[in-house]
Amino acid sequence: MSVLLETSLGDIVIDLLVDYAPKECENFLKLSKIKYYNFSPVHSVQQDFSFQTGDPLGPTAPSSDGGSSIWGVLGGAAKKTFTATLHPKLKHAERGTVSMATTPHPTNPEVRLAGSQFIVTLGDHTDYLDGRASVFAKVVEGFDVLEKINAAITDKEGHPLVDIRIKHTVVLDDPYPDPSGLRAPSASPPPSKAQLATVRIADDADLTEEVDEEAAEKKRREAEARAQALTLEMMGDLPFAEVKPPENILFVCKLNPVTTDADLELIFSRFGTILSCEVIRDKKTGDSLQYAFIEYEDKSAAEAAYAKMQSVLIDDRRIHVDFSQSVSKLSEVWRSGENAKRQRTGGHGGGWGGVEGLEKWRKYRHEDRRADRNDKYGLVYGDEEMRGRHARQGDRPERDDKDAGGEGSSRADDDRPRRQDGGRGRGGMPDSRRRSRSRSPRGGGSYRRDGGGDRGHGRRDDGQRRRDDRYDGKDRRDRPRDRGSSYNDYRRR
Structure with missing residues (x-):
């Protein structure tokens, strides 16, 4: 045995x-x-x-x-x-x-x-x-x-x-x-x-082999790049992990801040037809970031421009030209194609890597996607957008004049000069309270004194005037309560 x-x-x-x-x-x-x-x-x-x-x-x-x-x-x-x-x-x-x-x-x-x-x-x-x-x-x-x-x-x-x-x-x-x-x-x-998982050094490993540190570092970086690309594919930032940048787009940097899109397009157009030429600028200030992307119609034109325009002097600056490593163009085409296909087929899958929910987590959105939103929501605001948002957060929503029953805007009081008596009008009521009541949902009309109406009333329609004529000569307390009466008249009652 x-x-x-x-x-x-x-x-x-x-x-x-x-x-x-x-x-x-x-x-x-x-x-x-x-x-x-x-x-x-x-x-x-x-x-x-x-x-x-x-x-x-x-x-x-x-x-x-x-x-x-x-x-x-x-x-x-x-x-x-x-x-x-x-x-x-x-x-x-x-x-x-x-x-x-x-x-x-x-x-x-x-x-x-x-x-x-x-x-x-x-x-x-x-x-x-x-x-x-x-x-x-x-x-x-x-x-x-x-x-x-x-x-x-x-x-x-x-x-x-x-x-x-x-x-x-x-x-x-x-x-x-x-x-x-x-x-x-x-x-x-x-x-x-x-x-x-318990293996330390495999029994068949060649321990006498000389390891090239430079080659090992290159291999390690390639493996890390593949892992990162796979992560971006899963997040929907890349259409697929093996995506390569287009060969007809050039990256130009070290530009003079005064160089414009038209200048570059004119200089680089002698090598072939240019589909787009864009100097990248700061979103808020509009200042040039001193680099640009130039897209040619033909790959050979991009190669010729790369060979001839390296270290050329433009606006007293020697530029640097290289092939673009960005895949944003391909990503936009892929996303647009996926969304278009989804709309045609009536499917519910998202264009961001096939998962619709992933779009919610993107930190930056393309401008044409933001244009469809009413509130212009995003992580980066322009100056005008910030002022508008602060104004909406600081004040209550305004009612429409037609819904309020008046023709003037209740915001008109905000532009009037303040009174010497601390902003108090007749009857000792502050203007701020009178303005707040002008937006009150109880009244159908504006309580604002615009100078053109009756002393105790704002503007009124013809039906209101006829009701006032019926009670001329009578005591005000005998009149029915009027939705268009002023705050002082209401106090005298």
């Missing part, structure tokens, strides 16, 4: 002592049969003493549970361990002795429990392990592999810096019947993601 272990350093053949440790031998054979030990790391290497393996993840993995017996794999966590056999005739007397690693029973220290991990001795007379590990097999082939493991460079915990792992297990002879539910895989399974 033998098992072949194919490791990253070579093959090891183990003969099992089934007459002395039948439980340990059955557990080891069945775990090897289901490829449980595949990609298990060799750890806890102690020179001229022993090494340990058998945990699929190893002790450095946070999610490692230490391994499980074959009965725990098939029957659950309750059977994860089994009682180990400590035969008095089996000792750790020679190199290549194989034994199951054990732990004390939680309630009975004299009983030791075993799981899947096993120990292989690297020296003779390692009797320290007697009574602590359950011997069940011996190495018969592969002592050169044991020498390589013994000479491996390790950290202070005994973990090899270069991975040493069990690649494959082959059962050469198995006298035990398979437990219920055991299914041997038809092929060796690949390592899991959790196992790959």
Whole structure:
């Protein structure tokens, strides 16, 4: 009864002592049969003493549970361990002795429990392990592999810096019947993601290879750029991560602030037809930011301009010309195309990367998209827009003259000079209160004194005048309350 272990350093053949440790031998054979030990790391290497393996993840993995017996794999966590056999005739007397690693029973220290991990001795007379590990097999082939493991460079915990792992297990002879539910895989399974995450230095890595630091830095930057481009694609800022800037657009910088769009277009037009020429300017001040984008109809015209216009003197400034690295033009075309397609098909997907909600999080919006909004909302305001917003926040909303029943605007009082008596009109009422009542929703007309109406009234329609004529000569208190009467008349009542 033998098992072949194919490791990253070579093959090891183990003969099992089934007459002395039948439980340990059955557990080891069945775990090897289901490829449980595949990609298990060799750890806890102690020179001229022993090494340990058998945990699929190893002790450095946070999610490692230490391994499980074959009965725990098939029957659950309750059977994860089994009682180990400590035969008095089996000792750790020679190199290549194989034994199951054990732990004390939680309630009975004299009983030791075993799981899947096993120990292989690297020296003779390692009797320290007697009574602590359950011997069940011996190495018969592969002592050169044991020498390589013994000479491996390790950290202070005994973990090899270069991975040493069990690649494959082959059962050469198995006298035990398979437990219920055991299914041997038809092929060796690949390592899991959790196992790959425990790799420090791969066993097949070429450690003698000279690394070009400049090439490694370039590779790192390219990988970082690809990751950033993918992020921008997910956010909807790029149509796709592999997008490239157009080859017919030039970037011109180091311009004189006095250079205008027309100047540049006139100078660069001798190389071909120009579709657009724009000097980028500050949004608030309108001052030139001293760089521009020039779009040619033909790619060859852009190449000719790039070759001829480098360091040319324009308005006493030597300009710098390069091909544009911006993809904003392509992004706008993509977004517009997606939106147009969405409108034609009646779909609900957004033009920003296919997700409509992502548009809400964009910090800057194109001007033509902002033009459709009534409140001109955005993160950047112009001077006129700011004054308008402050005015709306400082005053209450004005009522329309037609709705208020009057012809004049209630804002007219704001432009009048203040009175010497502190802004108080007749009856001791401040102008501010009279103005506030002019916007009161109770009255249908304006209470403002505009000088052209009756003393106690604002402007009135013909129906109101006829009602006043009916009560001429009568006491004012006998009149019905008039919606157009002034505040002073209301006080006299």
